[in-house]
Amino acid sequence: TGGGLGIGREICRVLAGCHCKVVVCDILLDKANEVVRELDEKHGEGTAVGYKCDVTEIDQVRQCIYLCSKKFGRFDGIVNNAGIGESDPYRWYKKVKNENQEEKDVAEFKKILDIDIFAVALGTYVALQEFKRTGTDGIVVNIASMGGILPMPTAPVYAAAKAAVINLTRSLSLTSTLQMGEDEEGGGGGGLGKVVAVCPSLTETRLMTAMRDQTDDGGEQMKKELGGFLSVQDIAEGVRIVIKDLVDGTVGSGEVMRVTYRGGYDYWTPGKKTRRIKPVLSVSAKL
Numbered sequence: 141t142g143g144g145l146g147i148g149r150e151i152c153r154v155l156a157g158c159h160c161k162v163v164v165c166d167i168l169l170d171k172a173n174e175v176v177r178e179l180d181e182k183h184g185e186g187t188a189v190g191y192k193c194d195v196t197e198i199d200q201v202r203q204c205i206y207l208c209s210k211k212f213g214r215f216d217g218i219v220n221n222a223g224i225g226e227s228d229p230y231r232w233y234k235k236v237k238n239e240n241q242e243e244k245d246v247a248e249f250k251k252i253l254d255i256d257i258f259a260v261a262l263g264t265y266v267a268l269q270e271f272k273r274t275g276t277d278g279i280v281v282n283i284a285s286m287g288g289i290l291p292m293p294t295a296p297v298y299a300a301a302k303a304a305v306i307n308l309t310r311s312l313s314l315t316s317t318l319q320m321g322e323d324e325e326g327g328g329g330g331g332l333g334k335v336v337a338v339c340p341s342l343t344e345t346r347l348m349t350a351m352r353d354q355t356d357d358g359g360e361q362m363k364k365e366l367g368g369f370l371s372v373q374d375i376a377e378g379v380r381i382v383i384k385d386l387v388d389g390t391v392g393s394g395e396v397m398r399v400t401y402r403g404g405y406d407y408w409t410p411g412k413k414t415r416r417i418k419p420v421l422s423v424s425a426k427l
């Protein structure tokens with residue numbers, strides 16, 4: 141989802157490069173179709189299909205998944221990537237001027253929560269149902285954020301939504317839990333879905349430039365604290381690694397991968413030893 145731009149577009153490129161067929165879903169159909177044309181040209185006609193989908197609408201998400209099964213003969217997984225940030229980093233710290241402002245703020249809180257957590261729960265739920273329906277084992281990758289692990293004073297609602305994505309994912313961790321319902325009358329059986337989250341640190345995209353431009357120093361302080369900003373290629377590589385590790389069985393459902401400029405890729409569980417994987421590409425490229 142959100143495959144028309146930024147991190148989502150790069151994930152589509154990497155998946156197509158790994159011989160996957162891809163449904164590029166975005167609320168911006170023209171952007172999704174640009175990606176489809178690029179992938180078809182590079183990997184052959186019929187590699188990708190575009191679909192206009194608002195991820196907050198369950199019927200549209202369902203249709204998107206059915207389209208995948210219909211067009212490609214199967215549905216192996218979803219990357220719940222579509223997301224939005226906050227438009228005003230200082231709203232929590234200044235006096236609300238008028239009712240209009242309050243209305244605008246509240247509407248934005250709802251929109252952020254709708255897209256950044258509600259839609260992720262929806263996408264995960266519908267995908268797990270489709271695995272059950274078709275009897276296929278599959279994968280759900282939820283794009284969270286380091287902002288779901290560390291506090292984000294300039295985007296607290298976004299940070300709260302991303303923390304919720306992480307715990308939604310971790311809560312779907314145990315295979316035994318995912319198999320619950322197997323024996324229930326009428327409802328059990330079918331394919332099993334494994335759910336993982338990827339938590340990028342700040343990455344050069346439209347979303348991130350908007351946040352950077354809101355700062356007084358054009359993001360210089362942020363960059364200094366983090367060591368640098370990540371590239372979309374860094375995050376797409378993280379998604380590739382976590383899918384490969386799930387398929388190999390080296391990690392299981394509920395796993396959370398962090399991607400940071402200084403720490404590279406690692407698997408993170410609170411209270412447990414972090415499993416380092418490797419540095420990120422953008423750092424290696426500069427060495």
Ligand SMILES: NC(=O)c1ccc[n+]([C@@H]2O[C@H](COP(=O)([O-])OP(=O)(O)OC[C@H]3O[C@@H](n4cnc5c(N)ncnc54)[C@H](O)[C@@H]3O)[C@@H](O)[C@H]2O)c1
Nearest residue numbers: 142145146147167194195221222223285342343345347348
């Ligand atoms: N860029 C960063 O610094 C950063 C860091 C951590 C996590 N993330 C997460 O990565 C994901 C992708 O972000 P990005 O930086 O590539 O942003 P982006 O703005 O470049 O791309 C987001 C995409 O999602 C689509 N989208 C937005 N609302 C939608 C909706 N309702 N239905 C369908 N599609 C919708 C947009 O049209 C766009 O194509 C988001 O979940 C974001 O929170 C980004």
